[in-house]
Amino acid sequence: MNETDKSKQAVSAGENITSPARRRFLGSTAAVGAAGLAGAAGMGAMTRSTPAHAAPAKGGLNYHIAPGELDTYYGFWSSGQSGEVRIMGVPSMRELARIPVFNRCSATGWGQTNESLAVLGDSAKFQNGDLHHVHMSYTDGKYDGRYLYVHDKLNTRVARIRLDIMRCDKMVTVPNAHAIHGLRVQKAPKTGYVFANGENIVPLPNDGRHLDEPEHYWSVFTGIDGESMEIKWQVWVDGNLDNCNADYSGRFAASTCFNAERGVTLADKMRFERDWVVVFDIHAIERAVANGDFIKIDGCEVPVVDGRGKNPYTRYIPIPKNPHGINATPDGKYLIANGKLSPTCSVIDTRMLPDLFEDKVELRDVVVAEPELGLGPLHTTYDGRGNAYTTLFIDSQVVKWNVEDAIRHYKGEQVDYIRQKIDVHYQPGHLNASLAESSEADGQWLMVLSKFSKDRFLPVGPLHPECDQLIDISGDEMRLVHDGPAFAEPHDCIIVRADQVKPMAIYKRDDPYFAQCRAWAEEDGVILERHNRVVRNGNKVRVYLTAIAPEYGMDKFTVKQGDEVTVIVTNLDRIEDLSHGFAIINYGVSMEVNPQQTSSVTFVADKPGVYWYFCTWFCHALHMEMAGRMLVEPA
Numbered sequence: 001m002n003e004t005d006k007s008k009q010a011v012s013a014g015e016n017i018t019s020p021a022r023r024r025f026l027g028s029t030a031a032v033g034a035a036g037l038a039g040a041a042g043m044g045a046m047t048r049s050t051p052a053h054a055a056p057a058k059g060g061l062n063y064h065i066a067p068g069e070l071d072t073y074y075g076f077w078s079s080g081q082s083g084e085v086r087i088m089g090v091p092s093m094r095e096l097a098r099i100p101v102f103n104r105c106s107a108t109g110w111g112q113t114n115e116s117l118a119v120l121g122d123s124a125k126f127q128n129g130d131l132h133h134v135h136m137s138y139t140d141g142k143y144d145g146r147y148l149y150v151h152d153k154l155n156t157r158v159a160r161i162r163l164d165i166m167r168c169d170k171m172v173t174v175p176n177a178h179a180i181h182g183l184r185v186q187k188a189p190k191t192g193y194v195f196a197n198g199e200n201i202v203p204l205p206n207d208g209r210h211l212d213e214p215e216h217y218w219s220v221f222t223g224i225d226g227e228s229m230e231i232k233w234q235v236w237v238d239g240n241l242d243n244c245n246a247d248y249s250g251r252f253a254a255s256t257c258f259n260a261e262r263g264v265t266l267a268d269k270m271r272f273e274r275d276w277v278v279v280f281d282i283h284a285i286e287r288a289v290a291n292g293d294f295i296k297i298d299g300c301e302v303p304v305v306d307g308r309g310k311n312p313y314t315r316y317i318p319i320p321k322n323p324h325g326i327n328a329t330p331d332g333k334y335l336i337a338n339g340k341l342s343p344t345c346s347v348i349d350t351r352m353l354p355d356l357f358e359d360k361v362e363l364r365d366v367v368v369a370e371p372e373l374g375l376g377p378l379h380t381t382y383d384g385r386g387n388a389y390t391t392l393f394i395d396s397q398v399v400k401w402n403v404e405d406a407i408r409h410y411k412g413e414q415v416d417y418i419r420q421k422i423d424v425h426y427q428p429g430h431l432n433a434s435l436a437e438s439s440e441a442d443g444q445w446l447m448v449l450s451k452f453s454k455d456r457f458l459p460v461g462p463l464h465p466e467c468d469q470l471i472d473i474s475g476d477e478m479r480l481v482h483d484g485p486a487f488a489e490p491h492d493c494i495i496v497r498a499d500q501v502k503p504m505a506i507y508k509r510d511d512p513y514f515a516q517c518r519a520w521a522e523e524d525g526v527i528l529e530r531h532n533r534v535v536r537n538g539n540k541v542r543v544y545l546t547a548i549a550p551e552y553g554m555d556k557f558t559v560k561q562g563d564e565v566t567v568i569v570t571n572l573d574r575i576e577d578l579s580h581g582f583a584i585i586n587y588g589v590s591m592e593v594n595p596q597q598t599s600s601v602t603f604v605a606d607k608p609g610v611y612w613y614f615c616t617w618f619c620h621a622l623h624m625e626m627a628g629r630m631l632v633e634p635a
Contacts, residue, residue: 061472063481065092073434073495076134076148080489083129090445090495091470093484101159101168102129102152109591114600115513119171123157130154132491133183137191141248141439145501149194151180158196160229164504170229175300176220178202182244182255194224195253197241201262205298214264221280233289235307237278243325247350248332253280256323256337274318277337281357284312315356317363319346325379330441338377344370345377371406371417373399378429381436383443383473391428397421398448400478422478424469426452434495446471449490457485466490505576507596514598517568528570528598540564547580547593548572550620555628561608561635568600569593581616584630590616608634
């Protein structure tokens, strides 16, 4: 038997999943990673895994969605350097759509249309972004399907997506911060704040003073009004803030800090055996702002409360080491911070936080367990049955463990809190279970977002895809049921019930998204739903077009070389899924116009000649004939 035949035989036998050969490369990685950990108690965990394709649990979930059937969950994926949000069907893992946010999108015209440029504001100059986390708005701890909130680590922005139209409608650049990483929203009674962590420490103000004087470097924690997207306040803190989360009472938020040393080199950032979870008392911060107990950083009007050292607004809970993720349990009792450079997680009892701020207990008293889980714990999610699931980056595993048993063990009882470990491929970062970021965690599906795919898929060159793996957690044992490639770089996801999201199929004509177009039309005496005409004001020209399959309201319009031209297109079709587009050849102009939507784009007609415009979205048997001419007269 030749090597090719041996390989095929191994694949057919399932060796591609769990064989030592397929996971051999992990040995050196784990050894290097373990050297950086605080303690080695978790090393033995590497041998306690379950093969990824375990026998189906009795009564396991059906993950096959037949043609024409609908998924039972929406998955909202971040995309890292791609700058967009991706919508997946779960459990089929079919990609349903992409929502452009911090990127340019030639399909929709995002980053070019007047509507999208109004949302982007001054940050439209950035044509990229690093979208790390995605979180939905809440009512009473449950997903309410109104908004998604996302952030741009690269350019220090936070954005909001309307879930009725699946488009970004608000965006804000966060002052004083330097890269936004952790993002969470207030869970109860209703999403009021969006919390944003400033990851990197910089001088405040960052205006050229103290360039190479790290003792003057700080970071800030920001509270943003989720309805208006206005920045309400910031808290000046010690150390780099990583991930954050919120409790279910509405009073507290908490962030991991991976640089208590306030270092600026790798070695400096790893000197201490313990860093912090910083807990924020939102009510105390609000009182300080109302009472004027704040400062303003030069050139910025945002109130900044000083949360460094001993103060009424923050508490710094020591935990090991360079912690990363922090996740609230669905019952609201605990916040679990993941050690990253420690084999442990730290379980913080949220019910003790009021006493902590009243100095009735010591900082470490609120830590009620620190289970040893394995090498490189990064993030934790939940099944609503008392079990937690944590990614082990170095071990390339997910570990299932019981929270209450871990607390009993911490108190001295001889109880095994680990339920199972399963190999994932490879180096997992975030994970999330269905509804697990809400009080309704249902313990059905677990999504693991692994950073390396190695040999899981056909090779595509030096830049490998990521690897998304879906695990059935409905039974006693985890069961891997699907994996698939994902392009650069899905960082995080949430999974929500399909009935919690209610997108529109057709725009409402009074939608604020095209309010500017309606204002222009009123100024020009035009009815968007009826008129097709060219309105000139000096060298500024507005062209109003209707579109109804398969034609535009005008088959040509004339402008002059050098004119600033705004084309405003209204889709009069009332049929679901009958989208039009508008594009002009050799002018780089292209945008979507969905049913009953008005869209606009502005450009300079700098080249004389005949330029055809056409519909970009297939809409009719005569779609190819849906076109017209822009005639540009020479100057």
